[in-house]
Amino acid sequence: MTPASPRRAAILGGNRIPFARQFGPYANASNQDMFTAALEGLVARTGIAGERLGEVVGGAVIKHSRDFNLTREAVLGSSLDPHTSAYDVQQACGTGLENAILVSNKIKLGQIESGIAGGVDTASDAPIMVSEKLRRKLLKINRGKTTLDMAKAALAIRPGDIGIATPANTEPRTGLSMGEHMAITAKKWGITREAQDELAAASHQNLAAAYDRGFFDDLMTSYLGLARDQNLRADSTVEKLGRLKPVFGKGEGATMTAGNSTPLSDGASAVLLSSEEWAAEHNLPVQAFFVDGEAAAVDYVHGDEGLLMAPAYAVPRLLARQGLSLQDFDYYEIHEAFASTVLSTLKAWEDEDFCRDRLGLEKPLGSIDRSKLNVNGSSLAAGHPFAATGGRIVASLAKMLHEKGAGSRGLISICAAGGQGVVAILEGA
Amino acid sequence: MAFNYGQFVSGGVGKQLATTLGLPRPARLRRHRLGASLVPGEVLVAGHGDAPVADRVRHLLAEAGVQVASQPSTSVAAVVLDLTAIDTPADLETLRGVVGPALKTLAPTGRIIVVGRPPESATSVPQAAARRAVEGIVRSIGKEMRGGGTANTILVAEGADAGVDATVRFLLSGRSAYVSAQVFHVAQPVADIVAPADWDQPLAGKVAVVSGAARGIGAAIAETLARDGATIVAVDVPAAGGPLAEVANRLGGSALQVDVTAPDAGAKIVEHATARHGGFDIVVHNAGITRDKLLANTEADRWDSVLQVNLLSILRMNEALIPAIKDGGHIVNVSSIAGIAGNRGQTNYAASKAGVIGMTQSLAAEQAVRDKGITVNAVAPGFIETEMTAKVPFATREIGRLTNSLQQGGLPVDVAETIGYFAWDANRAVTGNVVRVCGQMLLGA
Numbered sequence: 001m002t003p004a005s006p007r008r009a010a011i012l013g014g015n016r017i018p019f020a021r022q023f024g025p026y027a028n029a030s031n032q033d034m035f036t037a038a039l040e041g042l043v044a045r046t047g048i049a050g051e052r053l054g055e056v057v058g059g060a061v062i063k064h065s066r067d068f069n070l071t072r073e074a075v076l077g078s079s080l081d082p083h084t085s086a087y088d089v090q091q092a093c094g095t096g097l098e099n100a101i102l103v104s105n106k107i108k109l110g111q112i113e114s115g116i117a118g119g120v121d122t123a124s125d126a127p128i129m130v131s132e133k134l135r136r137k138l139l140k141i142n143r144g145k146t147t148l149d150m151a152k153a154a155l156a157i158r159p160g161d162i163g164i165a166t167p168a169n170t171e172p173r174t175g176l177s178m179g180e181h182m183a184i185t186a187k188k189w190g191i192t193r194e195a196q197d198e199l200a201a202a203s204h205q206n207l208a209a210a211y212d213r214g215f216f217d218d219l220m221t222s223y224l225g226l227a228r229d230q231n232l233r234a235d236s237t238v239e240k241l242g243r244l245k246p247v248f249g250k251g252e253g254a255t256m257t258a259g260n261s262t263p264l265s266d267g268a269s270a271v272l273l274s275s276e277e278w279a280a281e282h283n284l285p286v287q288a289f290f291v292d293g294e295a296a297a298v299d300y301v302h303g304d305e306g307l308l309m310a311p312a313y314a315v316p317r318l319l320a321r322q323g324l325s326l327q328d329f330d331y332y333e334i335h336e337a338f339a340s341t342v343l344s345t346l347k348a349w350e351d352e353d354f355c356r357d358r359l360g361l362e363k364p365l366g367s368i369d370r371s372k373l374n375v376n377g378s379s380l381a382a383g384h385p386f387a388a389t390g391g392r393i394v395a396s397l398a399k400m401l402h403e404k405g406a407g408s409r410g411l412i413s414i415c416a417a418g419g420q421g422v423v424a425i426l427e428g429a
Numbered sequence: 430m431a432f433n434y435g436q437f438v439s440g441g442v443g444k445q446l447a448t449t450l451g452l453p454r455p456a457r458l459r460r461h462r463l464g465a466s467l468v469p470g471e472v473l474v475a476g477h478g479d480a481p482v483a484d485r486v487r488h489l490l491a492e493a494g495v496q497v498a499s500q501p502s503t504s505v506a507a508v509v510l511d512l513t514a515i516d517t518p519a520d521l522e523t524l525r526g527v528v529g530p531a532l533k534t535l536a537p538t539g540r541i542i543v544v545g546r547p548p549e550s551a552t553s554v555p556q557a558a559a560r561r562a563v564e565g566i567v568r569s570i571g572k573e574m575r576g577g578g579t580a581n582t583i584l585v586a587e588g589a590d591a592g593v594d595a596t597v598r599f600l601l602s603g604r605s606a607y608v609s610a611q612v613f614h615v616a617q618p619v620a621d622i623v624a625p626a627d628w629d630q631p632l633a634g635k636v637a638v639v640s641g642a643a644r645g646i647g648a649a650i651a652e653t654l655a656r657d658g659a660t661i662v663a664v665d666v667p668a669a670g671g672p673l674a675e676v677a678n679r680l681g682g683s684a685l686q687v688d689v690t691a692p693d694a695g696a697k698i699v700e701h702a703t704a705r706h707g708g709f710d711i712v713v714h715n716a717g718i719t720r721d722k723l724l725a726n727t728e729a730d731r732w733d734s735v736l737q738v739n740l741l742s743i744l745r746m747n748e749a750l751i752p753a754i755k756d757g758g759h760i761v762n763v764s765s766i767a768g769i770a771g772n773r774g775q776t777n778y779a780a781s782k783a784g785v786i787g788m789t790q791s792l793a794a795e796q797a798v799r800d801k802g803i804t805v806n807a808v809a810p811g812f813i814e815t816e817m818t819a820k821v822p823f824a825t826r827e828i829g830r831l832t833n834s835l836q837q838g839g840l841p842v843d844v845a846e847t848i849g850y851f852a853w854d855a856n857r858a859v860t861g862n863v864v865r866v867c868g869q870m871l872l873g874a
């Protein structure tokens with residue numbers, strides 16, 4: 001049963017900086033710089049400089065050890081009241097959406113009146129680690145009490161120990177990259193190259209059209225000379241994408257290219273949520289309500305399920321709790337980690353065996369109206385700075401639902417590393 | 430750092446060199462500071478005949494705690510002369526007799542304010558001649574003054590004397606530091622004149638929309654209006670979002686990213702200001718661009734983009750803004766000296782900025798606008814020290830700085846202060862005016 005919610009969590013607006021490609025214009029920007037910029041744009045747009053909010057929740061998937069208090073540091077560098085508390089969350093690519101769930105839950109419970117949920121990631125300003133052997137030996141030197149101890153420990157370093165490691169997009173338990181994992185799933189579901197390229201081209205075309213009609217004017221704040229997502233190719237077509245060589249998967253059946261996979265990128269996003277009372281007191285129109293969220297995880301390690309298939313499990317659980325069917329939505333925002341992720345998920349929901357055997361449903365969830373999917377583009381075109389994607393989607397969808405009208409509904413689905421998925425439902429106000 | 434002549438001659442070797450060679454040495458201007466007295470000294474008030482405005486000014490000065498002097502002395506910082514009652518050019522002797530001696534001892538950053546009546550409403554030919562002479566005299570005094578002093582004329586329509594106070598205050602204060610040789614026209618107020626409770630917060634409780642607010646003069650306008658008590662809606666194009674957010678957050682206002690040339694820009698501003706701030710009282714049309722080229726080489730898109738941003742966008746936005754602005758509100762447009770004097774390579778820009786003047790005067794006279802009690806005025810900046818003018822070649826820049834009576838460039842805040850004055854509810858008798866903020870630039874005078 002659904003416990004009666006004491007009150008609703010309103011989404012008042014969002015902001016992000018345009019997403020940049022790895023080693024692009026934000027190559028020298030830190031996570032803290034970018035998240036502060038995203039916060040400042042949101043504060044300016046909503047006119048809440050000097051306001052003490054209930055909390056700010058952020059986070060990044062790839063963090064330097066010095067960024068242990070990343071979000072709090074960003075708040076202190078922003079125009080918000082420094083008495084605003086903050087904390088970091090990390091749930092891989094689900095971070096941003098999970099943060100929105102956390103903030104909305106606290107608002108519904110009456111623990112806070114307002115809060116910002118967001119996230120940031122840099123694939124450029126990444127931490128560098130030394131090899132594990134060298135790290136242990138360096139720590140031993142550091143522990144040495146006498147010069148002799150330290151010299152002895154230093155002599156233990158061998159040329160083979162020297163090496164650096166950068167964060168990799170690899171699952172620690174399988175050694176496979178995310179793309180390699182996805183290639184297995186795509187093959188299993190028989191996702192064609194053409195279908196993937198079609199989805200990718202649509203993502204670019206939809207995002208470009210959204211920019212052209214000024215959709216992002218109140219969702220984005222320019223940063224370091226960038227005013228649009230750097231990855232966007234307005235002239236992208238299925239023909240052009242069709243000329244790219246596959247990069248994931250092997251042999252004849254390989255379908256995944258750099259064009260239908262998201263690029264590594266840098267960026268940040270933030271969303272302002274509050275109680276309806278707080279919104280009214282601050283003259284901020286409510287765009288949408290954060291109805292509910294759900295997270296799921298799959299056992300990809302033992303080959304039971306594909307790495308990025310967890311949203312396929314999270315969504316039916318959320319629908320059941322809310323008493324909704326998959327078709328009860330005006331918009332679907334399915335994060336395009338890879339074009340094949342979206343297509344595999346949709347295919348699974350249409351599949352009788354999957355829905356019966358895996359989801360325990362009597363009949364399949366069915367198809368969705370594809371004209372309602374990612375209508376203003378998604379990660380394939382915009383880019384995907386891991387923890388920033390949730391905030392991007394929540395802010396955009398809230399605006400779309402507000403334009404659509406009160407009572408309209410939107411579904412968000414985001415897959416994440418570690419076999420996880422975070423999904424949510426928003427309702428237009 | 431770029432060489433700055435004014436700084437060079439203000440001390441050390443530069444000062445010696447300039448003194449020896451008789452080169453100009455710009456004075457440090459007196460600018461408005463919070464809590465500073467209206468004038469740093471006494472004000473000599475005099476008049477011809479029954480001088481009704483002189484009485485008002487004495488009363489105003491008493492209220493502001495300023496001493497009134499009857500004789501020239503070194504403690505006199507300003508002269509206000511009421512010539513509203515002159516009948517023939519022979520009466521101008523009063524001016525020579527009062528202002529001449531006063532100039533000899535006037536304190537630095539002094540002010541000469543001469544109040545007269547419009548020549549157009551004179552009842553005789555000799556009276557019209559005398560009235561028109563005032564402007565010529567004051568312009569010449571502006572060129573004669575040294576030490577950062579300014580001279581301005583106020584022409585008050587018959588029966589509109591009550592509206593003169595705001596302009597006298599503005600001209601006496603540091604807010605008018607870079608305004609000289611201008612003619613202010615005071616007429617019947619379009620709505621009730623309301624003096625502020627605190628003259629350091631003349632815009633308290635007001636909401637001001639400022640376009641082009643991310644940088645330069647626009648940012649200074651936002652900052653100055655906020656300092657004077659207004660809540661700022663800072664507007665600029667999405668591409669300037671970063672610096673725009675910085676301005677809005679620093680001032681505790683809100684940022685609205687919108688391209689002023691978008692067909693729905695006016696509606697978006699109205700929607701934002703109404704939803705977020707319950708409406709708006711002041712609009713400053715400051716957004717502008719330059720696309721310089723000789724007319725002979727100007728292509729259609731270069732021509733069109735400047736006219737679109739600087740003029741057509743304002744006309745379009747006003748269709749939404751004027752019905753929505755609060756009654757008794759104020760619209761201020763930013764024109765340019767180039768719109769008055771013209772400028773080589775700026776035909777498109779001059780077209781737009783001269784067009785702004787025509788628009789200002791015509792809109793101010795519109796019955797619907799007057800019925801709402803709205804004033805419409807324009808400022809025309811001369812050489813202002815901004816990021817943009819810092820990039821001008823050295824010689825051109827120094828010529829810009831030095832070819833005015835104050836022998837220096839103005840600051841963005843100088844433009845902003847005049848805009849602020851146009852936005853006072855105490856200033857509802859000044860509408861359809863175009864005031865140059867140029868230190869009496871030689872161009873186009």
